Amino acid sequence: MQINYKIINKNLIIDFNGELDHHTASDIRKQVDELYSEKMLHNIILDLDNLNFMDSSGIGLIMGRYKTVSQNGGKVCLINANNRIQKILKMSGILKIVHVYDNLNEALDNI
C-alpha cells in the first residue's frame, strides 16, 4: 500500500494505491495526519481509483479523518469509488457525513 498526494488550494488530495486493511491503515493514517497538520490544510479528498481492496478498516480510517478535519472546520470527500467500495461505504452509513464525487474536478467545485 502506497499513497501519493497533491495539494490544490488548502485541499489535501490523497491517492491510494494498493490494499487498505488493518495492517496498512495505521501507516496511512499517520502519513495523512502529518501532511494535513504540517501544511495547515483545510479539506481532504480521498482518491480511491487505485484502491484494489478495502475492508471495514477503511471505514474506520475515513471516519477518523472526518473527525480531525471537521474539528478544523473542513470537509472530507471521496472520489473515484468503484462499485465494490461503494457497497461497503453504503453499508456503513458513512455517506451521511462524507460526500462521494465522481472525479477530482467535481470534488473541487463542490467541496
Place this chain on the structure above:
Amino acid sequence: MQINYKIINKNLIIDFNGELDHHTASDIRKQVDELYSEKMLHNIILDLDNLNFMDSSGIGLIMGRYKTVSQNGGKVCLINANNRIQKILKMSGILKIVHVYDNLNEALDNI
C-alpha cells in the same frame, strides 16, 4: 490449462495456454495423442509461448510424445520456449532428442 491446435501439412501444432503440471498433463496427453493418431499426422510442434508454468511433468509429457512420434518416423520440436522453460529443458537433457526453434516458421522450415 487449455490447448489449441492447428495442422499444417501433417504437422500437428499444439498451442499451450496455462500451467503444465501433473494435474493438467494427463488430460493434455490424451488430447494430443488423439489428435495425432486420428488425423494420421507426422510431426508434433509444441508452442510454449503461453505456457505460464511447467515442472518436470512437462518433461515427462514431451518425452512421452517423442516416443510415440518417433515410432511413427516423425519428430517433436518446441517453439517459443522462454528462459524459464529453457532452464528446465536443459536440466533434463531432453534437448538432445527434441529441437527448440525460435518460432513456427523456423520450425516448419527445419523439421
Place this chain on the structure above:
Amino acid sequence: MQNNMKLVIPSKSQNEAFARVVVASFASQLDPTIEELADVKTAVSEAVTNSIIHGYENKIGEIKIECIIEGNMLKIVIKDNGKGIEDVDKAMEPFYTSQPELERSGMGFTVMQTFMENLFVESSETGTKIVMTKEFKNTSTEE
C-alpha cells in the same frame, strides 16, 4: 466438487493480506465471479483482523483457517485462542466496537454478514470461532 484445506498463521497483521489471498485462491476452484471472490476476501479479512486485534490484542497467537468445499458451497472456519467475546449479541450489533481508540468502525461482523450467506459465532474465555458459508452460482461440476 469436494476439497478442503487448513491454514495456521501467527496473528501478525501482515498475514491479513496473506490469509485473504489463500482463501480466495482456494475458492477459485468454484469458478467464482470477481464480485463473489471480493466478498470472500473481505469477510476473511474482517475475521482475521478481529482475531489479531481483539482476540490476541496484538500478542502473538495462532489463527486457524479451515475451508471446506462441498458441491458449490464454501464453508470457512476461522478460530483463535484469544480472550473471547463476552457478549456476542452486542458485539454483532452494527457500529459496536470495544476499541474505538484504534479507529475501528464496529462494522466487521456486519460486513461478514452482508458478504457471506451464513455467519455463526461461538466464543468463550478460551477463544473465538467464526463459521461462514457462501454458495457460488456458476460452478463447473468437474472434480
Place this chain on the structure above:
Amino acid sequence: MQNNMKLVIPSKSQNEAFARVVVASFASQLDPTIEELADVKTAVSEAVTNSIIHGYENKIGEIKIECIIEGNMLKIVIKDNGKGIEDVDKAMEPFYTSQPELERSGMGFTVMQTFMENLFVESSETGTKIVMTKEFKNTSTEE
C-alpha cells in the same frame, strides 16, 4: 523479518496448483524476483506431486506444508504419511523413476535441488519429509 505458516491439504492433484500459489504468496513478503518466485513454485510443485503420486499412490491422504521465514531465508517443509522411499540415494538420482508408465521423467528431485539451495529428504515406511531452503537476495528488512 520472521513469519511462518502451516498448510494442510488432501493429496488431490488439483491442489498442486493451489500449494504453489500459497507458498509463492507467502514468499512474496521477501520481495523475491520473478525468477526466485518461479524457482520456489517449481520446487513445491515437484514435492507435492511426489506425495500425491508416489507417497499416497493416488489414495487420499494429508500433505502438510510448512514455511518459515527467518531474515531473508525461506525454509519449506513438505510432509506426507505415504509409503515412503526405500532407497533415498537411488531416488534422488537424475532420471530414476519408479513410475515410468505414468510418464514421470525422474527429474523431480533434480529440479528441487537445482532451484533451491538445500534439499534434505527423510523417509521411512510411515512417510516422507522434504526440507528445502532458499535465500532471497533483495529483501526489505521491515517486520
